[in-house]
Amino acid sequence: MKTVVLVSGARHPVSRRPALTRLEAQAASLAAKLGGTVRGLHAGPSDDQLREALGHGLGEADWLEIEDRVDPVPALIDHLKAAAPDIVIAGRRGEGTGDTGLVPYALAEALDMPIIADVVGVSPGAGSGTVSIEQALKKGARRRLVVQLPVLVTIHPLAPPPSPFAFAAARRGTIRHERIEATGLPTAKPSPFVERPYRARPKMMRQAGAGQAGEKAVLVGPTPEEAAERILAFLEDNGIRRYSA
Amino acid sequence: MTPAAFLPYLILAMVVLAGLRLGQRVMLWRGGRAAHVDWMAGLKALPKRYLVDVHQVVDRDKSASRMHVPVAGGLVLASGLLVLGLVPALAASRLYWTLVTLAFLVMVAGVVLVARRRYPQPMARLSVGRWQRFPIYLAAFGLGGLVTAGLAAIGNPLPALSFVTLVIAAGGGLKLAFDAASGPIRHALAGATHLVAHPRPNRFDHDEAKGRSTGLQSIDLNAETLGAKTPSDFAWNRLLAFDACVQCGRCEAACPAFAAGQPLSPKHLIADLAAASSGGHHRPYGGHAYPNERPVAGEGGLHAKVISPDGMIHPDTIWSCTTCRACVEECPMMIEHVDAIVELRRFQTLELGAVPLKAEEPLSHYRGCDEPNGRALAERTDFAAGLRLPVLKPGERADVLLWLGQAAYDLRGQRTLRALIQCLQAAGVDYAVLGEDERDCGDLARRLGDEATFQRLARENIAALGSVTFNRILTADPHALHVLRNEYPAFGGTYDVVHHTAFLAEMVAAGQLTPQALSGRAITYHDPCYLGRYNGETEAPRALLDALGLERREMARSGKRSMCCGGGGGAPSADIPGDTRIPDIRMGQAKETGATTVAVACPQCTAMLEGVTGERPEVKDVAELLWEAVQASATAAPRDSRKAKELEPA
Numbered sequence: 001m002k003t004v005v006l007v008s009g010a011r012h013p014v015s016r017r018p019a020l021t022r023l024e025a026q027a028a029s030l031a032a033k034l035g036g037t038v039r040g041l042h043a044g045p046s047d048d049q050l051r052e053a054l055g056h057g058l059g060e061a062d063w064l065e066i067e068d069r070v071d072p073v074p075a076l077i078d079h080l081k082a083a084a085p086d087i088v089i090a091g092r093r094g095e096g097t098g099d100t101g102l103v104p105y106a107l108a109e110a111l112d113m114p115i116i117a118d119v120v121g122v123s124p125g126a127g128s129g130t131v132s133i134e135q136a137l138k139k140g141a142r143r144r145l146v147v148q149l150p151v152l153v154t155i156h157p158l159a160p161p162p163s164p165f166a167f168a169a170a171r172r173g174t175i176r177h178e179r180i181e182a183t184g185l186p187t188a189k190p191s192p193f194v195e196r197p198y199r200a201r202p203k204m205m206r207q208a209g210a211g212q213a214g215e216k217a218v219l220v221g222p223t224p225e226e227a228a229e230r231i232l233a234f235l236e237d238n239g240i241r242r243y244s245a
Numbered sequence: 246m247t248p249a250a251f252l253p254y255l256i257l258a259m260v261v262l263a264g265l266r267l268g269q270r271v272m273l274w275r276g277g278r279a280a281h282v283d284w285m286a287g288l289k290a291l292p293k294r295y296l297v298d299v300h301q302v303v304d305r306d307k308s309a310s311r312m313h314v315p316v317a318g319g320l321v322l323a324s325g326l327l328v329l330g331l332v333p334a335l336a337a338s339r340l341y342w343t344l345v346t347l348a349f350l351v352m353v354a355g356v357v358l359v360a361r362r363r364y365p366q367p368m369a370r371l372s373v374g375r376w377q378r379f380p381i382y383l384a385a386f387g388l389g390g391l392v393t394a395g396l397a398a399i400g401n402p403l404p405a406l407s408f409v410t411l412v413i414a415a416g417g418g419l420k421l422a423f424d425a426a427s428g429p430i431r432h433a434l435a436g437a438t439h440l441v442a443h444p445r446p447n448r449f450d451h452d453e454a455k456g457r458s459t460g461l462q463s464i465d466l467n468a469e470t471l472g473a474k475t476p477s478d479f480a481w482n483r484l485l486a487f488d489a490c491v492q493c494g495r496c497e498a499a500c501p502a503f504a505a506g507q508p509l510s511p512k513h514l515i516a517d518l519a520a521a522s523s524g525g526h527h528r529p530y531g532g533h534a535y536p537n538e539r540p541v542a543g544e545g546g547l548h549a550k551v552i553s554p555d556g557m558i559h560p561d562t563i564w565s566c567t568t569c570r571a572c573v574e575e576c577p578m579m580i581e582h583v584d585a586i587v588e589l590r591r592f593q594t595l596e597l598g599a600v601p602l603k604a605e606e607p608l609s610h611y612r613g614c615d616e617p618n619g620r621a622l623a624e625r626t627d628f629a630a631g632l633r634l635p636v637l638k639p640g641e642r643a644d645v646l647l648w649l650g651q652a653a654y655d656l657r658g659q660r661t662l663r664a665l666i667q668c669l670q671a672a673g674v675d676y677a678v679l680g681e682d683e684r685d686c687g688d689l690a691r692r693l694g695d696e697a698t699f700q701r702l703a704r705e706n707i708a709a710l711g712s713v714t715f716n717r718i719l720t721a722d723p724h725a726l727h728v729l730r731n732e733y734p735a736f737g738g739t740y741d742v743v744h745h746t747a748f749l750a751e752m753v754a755a756g757q758l759t760p761q762a763l764s765g766r767a768i769t770y771h772d773p774c775y776l777g778r779y780n781g782e783t784e785a786p787r788a789l790l791d792a793l794g795l796e797r798r799e800m801a802r803s804g805k806r807s808m809c810c811g812g813g814g815g816a817p818s819a820d821i822p823g824d825t826r827i828p829d830i831r832m833g834q835a836k837e838t839g840a841t842t843v844a845v846a847c848p849q850c851t852a853m854l855e856g857v858t859g860e861r862p863e864v865k866d867v868a869e870l871l872w873e874a875v876q877a878s879a880t881a882a883p884r885d886s887r888k889a890k891e892l893e894p895a
Contacts, residue, residue, distance in 0.1 A: 015621070168471050199623070
C-alpha cells in the first residue's frame with residue numbers, strides 16, 4: 001500500500017514560524033502505523049514543515065519547491081498522478097497565512113478520487129484493494145466505511161495523538177527536492193491588506209505594595225492647589241500617569 | 246619455613262588474582278566511548294583529590310571516616326610490608342614481624358569499626374548482601390594475618406595455630422582478591438582510577454568558580470547515536486565511575502525523589518548501570534528497591550539498551566530526577582549521577598521521542614515559539630506595564646542587562662520581578678531588557694534531554710546578546726543564571742552573570758539602597774539548587790537577609806547541602822507520581838524551624854513551595870523582602886519629621 005501525507009505550509013499560531021500542524025502530525029503518525037510505503041508531500045517555498053513531519057514518523061518526503069503565493073494544486077496534481085498513491089492523507093483546514101483548506105477537495109476532484117472527511121482511523125480492509133476507515137461524526141458517533149482504493153482522507157482532531165517528535169528521526173529522514181518553475185501557473189495576487197496577529201494590550205495592574213498604606217493621610221479642608229498636587233503625586237507614584245517624563 | 250613466611254606469597258597471589266579479575270573489568274571499560282584524559286595531571290593530583298576532596302565528603306559521616314582510615318590504611322600498610330618480607334633478611338627479623346603485626350592490628354581495629362556500622366543492625370542507607378559479608382572477609386584476612394604475624398614476632402611458639410590462622414588469612418585474602426572486579430573491594434581500585442581519570446577534572450580545582458564544573462557538557466548533534474542507549478554509549482571513564490560506587494547510600498538519603506517515593510534511587514541507578522555493562526541478568530542488589538518500583542525484565546549487556554521495561558532500568562526512574570545534584574554533592578566517590586541521567590534522557594528524547602506525556606507539551610512549544618509555556622516572546626514585558634522597563638535595541642548599551650526569564654509570564658514570578666525592578670529604580674541602576682529578542686534560555690529543554698532545541702536557543706540568544714552592549718547580566722532565575730554563565734560559553738557566549746540576591750546585596754552594602762529593619766519576623770532561607778549547589782552562592786542571599794534585620798533560622802539541610810524544592814530538571818513536567826510531593830517535604834522542614842516566612846531566590850522554588858496546601862509559612866522572594874524594607878524606610882522618614890513637628894510646640 002502506498003500512502004502520501006500532505007503537509008501544508010502552516011505557521012505556528014504564536015510565533016508565525018513555519019510549523020507542522022497537530023492534525024498533520026497525527027496524519028503522519030497514522031500513516032506510519034498503517035505501514036507500506038509512506039511519503040510526505042509538500043509544495044511550497046520551504047521544507048521546514050516537512051522536516052518536522054519526518055520527526056513524527058515519516059521516513060521520506062518529497063518537496064516540490066514553488067515560489068510563495070503560487071497555487072500549489074497543479075504541482076501536487078502532477079506529482080500525485082505520477083506517484084499514483086493508494087491513500088492520500090491531509091489535514092482538514094487552513095492553519096497558515098494563505099491556505100484555504102480546500103486543497104484536498106481540489107485534488108480529489110482533479111484526480112477523480114473519493115474524499116472522506118474527518119477520519120480518525122485507517123486500517124487495511126478485508127478484501128484486496130479496499131481499506132476500512134473510521135469516520136468521526138457529531139456527538140462522538142463513529143461510522144466505519146469500507147472504501148475501494150485509491151482514496152483521499154482528511155484527518156479529524158480526535159484521531160490518535162501524534163507520535164512524539166524525535167530529532168534524530170527528523171535528521172535521518174530524507175527529503176527529495178524538486179524545483180517547479182512557476183511559469184504558466186496561476187499566481188495569487190498579493191493581498192492589499194497588511195496582516196497582523198491580534199495582540200492583547202498589556203493590562204495595567206494596580207500596584208500592590210506595603211508603601212501606599214503608610215502614606216494614607218486625611219486632608220481636612222485642603223486648598224484646591226494642595227488637593228490637586230496630592231492627587232497628581234498619587235497618580236505619579238503609582239505609575240498610573242506620568243507627567244514629568 | 247614458618248607459616249608466617251607464606252604471608253608474602255599470599256599477598257603476591259592476591260595481587261595476581263586481583264589483577265586478573267580486574268583485567269576483565271578493564272576490557273569492559275574499553276568498550277565505552279573514547280574520552281580525553283590527562284593521565285599525568287590526574288596522577289599528580291591523585292593524592293590531593295583523595296586526601297582533601299574525598300576526605301571532606303567522607304568525613305561528613307564521622308563513623309565512615311574513622312572506620313576507613315584504619316581499615317584501608319592497615320590493609321595497604323600490612324600488604325606493603327609483607328611484600329618486603331620476600332627479602333630473606335627481613336623475614337628472619339622479629340622486629341619486622343612486630344611491625345607487620347602492628348599494621349594488622351590497625352586494620353583489625355578498623356574492621357571492628359566497620360562491623361559496628363553493620364552488626365547487629367546495618368545503618369538504613371547501607372547495602373546488605375555481599376556488602377554485609379564484606380567485613381567478614383576483611384576480618385578473616387586481618388585477624389588471621391594478625392595472629393600469624395604476631396606469633397612469628399614472638400618466635401613462632403605455636404606452629405599448628407599459626408598454620409590454622411594462615412589458612413584463615415588466605416581464605417579471607419583470596420576471597421577479597423577474587424571479588425576485585427565484582428565485589429565491594431572494586432570500589433578501591435576503580436575509585437582510585439576514577440579519581441585520576443575523572444570526566445570533570447576541574448571539579449577538584451578549588452580556585453575555579455564552582456559552576457564551571459557543574460554545567461552539562463554538550464554533544465555533537467551530527468553523531469551517529471545521540472545520547473546513551475547502551476552502556477557502551479557512555480565514555481569509558483563514566484563506566485569506570487559506575488564501578489567506583491561503594492553503595493554507601495548517601496546519595497539515596499539526599500535524593501528528594503527517593504524521599505517522595507518516586508521510583509528513583511541514585512545508588513540503585515548507578516549499581517544498575519554498573520551491572521548492565523557486564524551483561525547477563527539483574528545482579529543481586531542489596532540496597533533498598535526503587536520506591537514504588539516499576540517492573541523491568543532486568544536484562545543487561547554492554548550493547549543492550551538500558552532504559553526500557555525490557556532492560557535494566559524503567560524510564561520512570563530517569564524522569565523522576567530533578568537534577569538537583571544532591572547525590573553528586575554527597576558522593577564520596579565523586580560519581581556524576583546527573584550527567585549519566587541526562588545522557589540517558591538525551592537518547593530517549595532525541596532518538597525515540599519517548600518523553601513522558603506531559604513533557605511533550607513544553608518541548609513542542611519550545612520548537613514552535615521558543616518558550617516552554619507557549620506564549621509569545623513579545624508578551625514577556627507585558628507584566629511591567631506602568632513600570633519603566635527600557636528595551637535595548639541592537640547597538641544600544643546599558644550597564645546591566647536584566648534577563649527576565651520565564652517568571653515574566655507567571656503571575657507569582659511577576660511579583661518578584663516587579664519588586665526587583667523597583668529596587669533597581671530606587672538604586673538608580675542603569676538597566677534594560679532585551680524585550681522580544683530574549684528567548685528562553687533552554688534550561689528545561691536541555692534537562693529534558695532535548696539538546697537540539699537547547700543548542701538552537703543558545704545560538705539565537707548569544708546572537709541577540711551580541712547585538713547589544715552591557716557589562717553584566719542580572720537575573721532572578723538561578724536556572725537561567727547557570728545556563729547563561731556556565732553552559733553558553735561552549736557556544737561562544739561568555740558573560741558576567743550575577744544573581745539578583747548577589748546584586749542587591751552589593752547595592753545594600755554600597756549604600757545605594759537603604760532598607761529599614763524588618764524586625765520581629767523569623768525567616769528561613771531555602772537555597773535554590775542551581776544557585777547554591779551548582780554555583781556555590783550561599784552567602785550573598787544570607788548577607789542580604791541579615792542586612793534586613795530578619796531573624797534567620799537555618800533548616801537542617803541548607804547551603805550546598807540544601808534539599809530541592811522538586812522544581813528542577815523538568816521533574817514537574819515529567820510529573821512521575823510518588824507517595825508524596827517533594828515541596829511538601831521541603832515545606833515541612835521549613836515549618837520545623839518555626840519561621841513564619843520562607844525566603845526564596847528562584848521562581849521555580851517559589852512556584853513549588855507556594856503550591857503547598859494548608860497552614861504553612863508564607864513564601865517571599867528575597868527581592869520582595871528587600872523592596873518591602875526599602876519602602877518601609879521611605880515611609881518611615883516623613884513620619885519621623887512629623888514627629889519632630891509635633892515636638893516643636895512643647
